[in-house]
Amino acid sequence: MKKNKVVLKHCPNFYKIINFDFIEDDYISERLIHIYKDFIFNIDTSKKTDLEMINQIDFVINKYIEDYYFRDEMKRSMLNIKVERTNDIVRDIVEGIINCFDSYETGYTRNIYFARWI
Helix, strand or coil, X not given: CHHHHHHHHHCCCHHHHHCCCCCCCCHHHHHHHHHHHHHHCCCCCCCHHHHHHHHHHHHHHHHHHHXXXXXXXXXXXXXXXXXXXXXXXXXXHHHHHHHHHHHHHHHHHHCCCCCCCC
């Protein structure tokens, strides 16, 4: 029980993420939320790197929920994530998701989008 409290302390967007209403046919959103829940509750809370990683994935999935452009980009990127066969496949997928976010942020900050009002 104490482990769950530590995890929820590092995931301020947990309830927002698990209560996200996605379209019924949106398989990628469903899998992302499932991977998120699997990962955050199966980490070792004594490792600082794991706690930082759940903090990052919480931020990334929250960004996925809030930002339409990022959601669209992530759906395209998720189809291209390559994972090696290791003991912890979920961790490798989470690292791939975080890397997709990092590449989106570097590309997004280089492009300037202007809204056009007619």
